[in-house]
Each structure stands twice: as C-alpha cells, then as structure tokens.
Amino acid sequence: MAESETDAALENRTRRKPRAANAPPAASSGIRVRSAAKNSDIVYRDLHKAIVTMELAPGAPVLERKLTEQYGVSRTPVREAVLRLVEDGLVEVAPKSGTFVARIPLSVVREALVARRALEEVTVRAATELSSESQIMQMRAIIQQQQEMADAGDEEAFHQADDKFHASIAAAAQYPGIWKMIQQVRIQVERYRRLTLPQNGRMPMVVKEHTEVLDAMAAREADAAVARMNEHLDKLQLDISIFRDLWPDYFTIDPSLDEKLFAGK
C-alpha cells in the first residue's frame, strides 16, 4: 500500500505529469473566463434574430451549406449554432433529410403566455418590495421614452423600450435568472406577435398600462402592481385561430415541438 504510493510519487516526479489534477479555473472566487466570441456564436445570434423577426419564415429550410459559404466558416460552427437553435425550439431537423425553421405550435404559444404571466407576477411583486427610488425614477424615464417612440410611430424602438421596462423590473427584483426564463418564453410568443398587424392605438395603451403598474410599485402596493401587470399581459391574449387561418403553414396544431422545447431528462 505504502509502496504503491511511493511508486506513484516517484513516477510523478520522473515522468512528466500532464497538469497535476486538471484543476478547475476558479473555486469559490468569482473569476470570470473571458470567452472570446466564437464563430458559432455569431452564426447563432444572426440566425436567432432572423428567425424571431420572421425574416426566416416558419418552415423555411436552413441550409448548412449556404451558411458555411455565407459566413466563410466550416460546417462545424454552423452546426453548433443550428443545434443551439434546436434546443431553443426555433429549428427542427429531420435526421437525414433537412433542417427547417420550426413552425409555431399553438399550444406552446398558449402555455408561454401563462408561464410568462406567472413569472412576471413574482417578479413585479419582488420588485415592488426591493426597488429603490432611483430605480423607479429610471423606470419612469423608460416609460417616457416609450411614449416618445409611440408618438414617433417607431414600432421597433417602441418594442425595445417595452422590453427594457420589463427588464428593469426584473433587475429591481434581483431575479436575473427568472428574467432569462421570461425572455425564453417570450421568444415563443414573439414570432406570433410579429404577425399581428399594428393595432390602432395599441402603443399608447401599453404606455398607460405600464404607468399603472409603475404607480402601484411606487406606492409599494404589491397586490395592485401584480393585478395591473396581469391585466397588461392579458391584452396579448388574442384569438389565435384567426392567425392560424391566415398563415396555416406557420403554425402546428400537434405540438410535436413540446418535447424538444427543453431537453431536460
């Protein structure tokens, strides 16, 4: 027993040992590994954006070959990007046949709305308790900015400000992880949202609803804030069947994607 240990120790000094024990980069200290943007990340972000903005329509083929020459990289990083999109539920691959932009499963949209409501509820409640006065002022500024975008009729900027408002609530609630989850489920609804025609007077309405939420938060009335937020989110609940009829190829009834949405277990 002791001898084998000696042998091992001897060998350790004799033969060049490959990096003691492959120690992790950082124990409890918070060392952050600077991860240079890999090629696969670039492809991923671009594709992700293109799909979410409906630039790439549901059902459209995703050609690996085309992407490789488009980005001037090999198949490997392209493939990694595609696989990540599969994980996100934005892309489907038919094993030896082809890869396509995933259609929007109606059931997923329905559940995503419910899930978002639940997550935003706990978030706004915590934010009502934890937000500082400066944070609330910050939110007022964001709403004001959103008002200006509404006046200018800039729908894209308006939506970005909308995102910023909800993000600031999550930040005040100190729920960065839950915010990531909210974003995740939003993606599932985002494409569906893009199909809705810009409803007349919707933008000012949103500004009003946001203001009501914030007022309740500023008054530290959590229940009221939650109620206003729920009312706000419920406005998204439009009649889905209409869109299914308009773009039948963009949706699926059978939620075959459900199983892939999260690969857990």
Next chain:
Amino acid sequence: MAESETDAALENRTRRKPRAANAPPAASSGIRVRSAAKNSDIVYRDLHKAIVTMELAPGAPVLERKLTEQYGVSRTPVREAVLRLVEDGLVEVAPKSGTFVARIPLSVVREALVARRALEEVTVRAATELSSESQIMQMRAIIQQQQEMADAGDEEAFHQADDKFHASIAAAAQYPGIWKMIQQVRIQVERYRRLTLPQNGRMPMVVKEHTEVLDAMAAREADAAVARMNEHLDKLQLDISIFRDLWPDYFTIDPSLDEKLFAGK
C-alpha cells in the same frame, strides 16, 4: 418576362433539379419524425444523469478524450453532448483550457425555487379546474405508492414517485410545456437537494402534504390547492449557507452562470 419563365421551366425539365424546393417534412399535418437515438443523445443523457446525481461532482473535469474512448465514438458527438449540457448550465467550458462540471450558483438555486413555485401555482390551479375524476384517482394511487416507498425507506423510488405526482398534476392541467420548464428549474435545485441528508420523517411529511394538495383539488377548491402546494414547496427552502460551508467548492457566490443559463438573445 414570359420568356424567362419558359426558360426556367425548360431548364427544370432539362437539367436535373435537386429536390424541387426542399419542402418541410410536414405542413400542418402532425407527422412526427422518428428520430433514431443519435450517439450524442446517449452521451448527453448519461452525462446529464451523472451530473444531476452528483456522481460527477461540481468542479470535476469533463475530459472529451476520455469520453470518446469510453463510448467508442469520435469527438463530434461527445462535443455536441457537452455543448447541450453547457446550455443546461450543468457544465462550464474554459475555452482552451478545460471543461468542468458547473458549480451550483447559490443565486440560481434561490431563483429556481421561486420560479418553480410560480409555475407550479398556475399548474395546480389549472389542474384543479380541468382534472377528471379518473385523473384524481390516479393521483391518489401515486400518493399511495409514495407512501409505500416511504415505508420501505427507498429514497430513490420515493423521489421518483414524487416526480410522478407533480407530473400528473401538470398533465391534468394540460401544460406539457410548463412542466418541461418546471423540470428545467428543478435540475438546478436537484444537485443541491442531493446534498441534504435524508431528514428524519421528511418522507411521511411529503406524503401528507401531497394528500392535502390533492384533497383540495378533489374538492375543486383552487385557492386552497394553491396554498397547500405553496406550503409544500416552501419546505424546500432550507438554509443554504450551511451547505456552502460544508462543501464550499460545490457552490459559487458570484452567479457567473446566470448569463449562460438560458442563451436567449
């Protein structure tokens, strides 16, 4: 104009055209592509299980080389599996240095508990409304099974039955996607849970709590069911700092993982 169309049509019949327009496998019809289990899937599932069960401790190195010879496959599928685990927040890679089982960020555990509560809340509420009598009977059977496992002292089987109970609620609520999300956040807590010593009398307590939830559901009292479920889940809220002191290398204070948990946007 008409001429060019003719040319195109002519070329279509002359030159062999590679698969007309690369049509998606199935439009709105619910064709399900049978996806044969790829090698990367096998590696993924195994690693996933090993990490969640703490068989692979946080901080432990994940050697691609070793896995390739262990499974007799090349680096490609191994790499795919590892990347999926990164997406799950279960492993971290240091670019040109090494890959390691991710440590458990305390903030993620905290948020995961909150998120799960929020999601289980809407789930049990919907289930109270939608569950059939047969489904409720089924749940009673599951609880009974859990009781038997508790009596037998089989902790692993007990936990599986626990999972089954919550899954059946989600099924009754018709929220398969939300259930996937719940599972996803559970994973973050699961490793932490495994560290807790089997608390004396915990198992019978869980059975009692489950029964209370189900009784409220059977009585169609949604608010009560939600309340019982929340009480049940709050029991998991143990003092985390204790575990941080016991296994300091298993946890991180700085939630560097938060950003990677979901790669959204």
Next chain:
DNA sequence: GAAAATTAACTGGTATACAAGATATATTAG
C-alpha cells in the same frame, strides 16, 4: 534556493473528409 523564463503536452475550436439515409427527378413498364 527562489524566481523568472522556457517548454512540452494538454485543452477546446475549426476545417475537412467520409458514411449513410432520404427525396425528388428521371426512367421504365404496363
């Protein structure tokens, strides 16, 4: 001896080549 510079052998990221299955076109049979 101790500390700085060197170096060898690891790592993950990428490129490329090959294998195997799927599908629309072309061909053939009736």
Next chain:
DNA sequence: CTAATATATCTTGTATACCAGTTAATTTTC
C-alpha cells in the same frame, strides 16, 4: 398516359486532422 421502379444528389451524422491558446512542469538565471 399512368404508376411503379431506379438513381442521382441532396441532406445530416460521424470520424479525423490540424490549429491555436493555456497551463503546469521543467529549466534557466540570479
């Protein structure tokens, strides 16, 4: 002309080779 068969050429999945950065052991320097 229609329907069944054949086949060419796509596709994704996998294997392998190469590159560049990192790290720990070694060597050198003082």
